[in-house]
Amino acid sequence: MASPITLAMKQIADEKNISYESVLDTVQTALAAAYRKDFGNKNQNIVVEFDPEKYDGLTGGIRVFDVKTVVEDMELDDEYFARLEAAQAPKKDEKGRFIRNQEEITDVALQEEFRFNPKTMIMISDARDLKPDAVLNEEMRVELSVPAAFGRMAAQTAKQVILQKLREAERTVIYSDFKGREGELMNVTVQRREGRIVLIDLGRATGVLLPEDQIESERYYPGTRLKALLRSVEMTGRGPEIRLSRTSPTLISALFGQEIPEVLNGTVEIRNIVREPGSRAKVAVMSPDDSVDPIGSCIGQRGMRIQAVIRELGGEKVDVVLWHEDAKEYIESSLSPARVISVSLDEDEHLATVLVPSDQLSLAIGKGGQNVRLAAKLTGWKITVQEEGGKAFDGTEPVIVAAEDITEIAAIASSAADADEENAEPTLEEEILEQTPTIAEAAPSSDES
Structure with a gap:
């Protein structure tokens, strides 16, 4: 049977929808931070191995190592170590706050600027004092003694590291879930408005509708359900930014694909879309199959297909026009009706x-x-x-x-x-729509549908 700590870690993994290995790695990183806080020094590269099945509530199941890479001997003067110590000193941002992840940032800088970093490297002569058969580029792991218990400050440090690492792991999973799905049509719910930005509930994540992605005539009340296009996904310092859109022409293309089977299977092709969001759009369509009427396929029987698209767009009129390779015919069609x-x-x-x-x-x-x-x-x-x-x-x-x-x-x-x-002289689509009282109020004429 799994130990209580293992069960607790698995529960966290399930709740955060992250892997058990990520939780275990987070705990090991937190224990390493706690050890450095109470017992380590700046020249130790602490790595902790934790076996939750052997954990006894104190330090059982915990092994601590100082890990270094063996490098050739170097002659370094006091000035070098003075500069190295200055580089390792904690740094603050422009607001006077200590920079987060300072240790990781400093390690990267040291690797780029200094040829020897005593935290992560050990000269071969010193390495052979500990291990006579040590060789260059070998990774040496020197096991350190584990204290009977950690102090209060070390425990607080471990807690902060766990919370931070879990947030980072969760953000990474959310980013991976949405990245690569740009252009996808999503069913979403309005969460709330913050200034001119509308926050969108995506379940485990929150998306945003920026002002340029909002239709001016629409009102986004909390709880409102709507369809939006996943426009972009970017990782920022505060986590993934998931940007949605109600104004993109691609939204209409996605709605056509959802409501019109011929568009989905490629029988009818959308060649171009332009729109003035909330007011009117024009969609140019064609079919490689001469037996298929592309406009009729998009309009649908009694205008039901195009009306479904119009409803999702909040009443925005949609003109479906025939695309032509010949410029004159295309221009004539584009001015329909x-x-x-x-x-x-x-x-x-x-x-x-x-x-x-x-x-x-x-x-x-x-x-x-x-x-x-x-x-x-x-x-x-x-x-x-x-x-x-x-x-x-x-x-x-x-x-x-x-x-x-x-x-x-x-x-x-x-x-x-x-x-x-x-x-204007009614077309077939207009006559169909006029015979449908339930949609007549919202129905545009002919190709306006």
């Missing part, structure tokens, strides 16, 4: 001029120029929308191509966009 008469390209300026019927201008532009702005980002072309008659708009400038002020047109477009969407 507006009807386009023609597209002319200026290859040198990488500029597309799109001609639309006068009754489609505001629909092509969108509210505040949003539709043409997203289309330009989606296709990678600068796009100017021009109605029959010469007036033009590209979503960014108040005056375009024609020497007339377009501000009035933009204002009309912004106020009339909804009306034009309602008056």
Whole structure:
């Protein structure tokens, strides 16, 4: 039967979700720190071996060693040892606090700056006084006597080391669990808000939604459940920083993969995604299989698939458009749901001029120029929308191509966009959505779905 100390260590390992070996290593490190506190000196490299099955409540099961590497003889003067002692002295940070892990930091510095460190090295002549057959580069382990009991300060030191090492081990496990999963869609719960940062409950870990990863129109109340994208995982001095996002275009890609089997199995491919988080997004899709309708697959029967994505995005409209290798066809598709008469390209300026019927201008532009702005980002072309008659708009400038002020047109477009969407000739997807009263309120028109 396992000893009580073994059972206690296994319980800690289970609670922290770390290995038993990590707990044992932590205990041995703590015992070494306690020994140095009461009985060691700065030139001893203390290593403790602990057998929990032989532990008797005092020092049974504990063996202590001074471990050094045998090096060649060197002639060192007093100045060398003075500099060495200064390097070993405890150091403080800019706030006057002693630096944590000072001993480990000092050991690394000594290895880089000094060719002989009496803490970790022993000259061969001294080594042969202890062991006549000692050779260079050999690791010598000199066993030291174990005290009958440790003092109160040593016990306190051991406790602090155990707590610190267990925290570090737990942080390492959490980091390993999440690292490599960037881009994964996660079901999470809002924990609380601290200033502009939202803390997210991930079970054993806490993630963060930074301001740039939050949708402005969303309110993150404690206990709110939502889906978020695992954006990045970085190890910091305070543990792993797990950053989530609600604004990344990849979030939409992950939601499509979850809700649309054809996207998951590769029958339908997502070629590009652009979005203005919380407002509108455009997704360009295509299928290598000519028998598959990529837009219809994404919309789903009665719009159920795209509506599931929209709900997860908090009502953000999603336009699904057909990707084309031909730039003219792609640009025409990207301006959906507006009807386009023609597209002319200026290859040198990488500029597309799109001609639309006068009754489609505001629909092509969108509210505040949003539709043409997203289309330009989606296709990678600068796009100017021009109605029959010469007036033009590209979503960014108040005056375009024609020497007339377009501000009035933009204002009309912004106020009339909804009306034009309602008056536009309905497509198959619109007719399907209009026949679904339960989702009609949230459903965008046609490709807006």
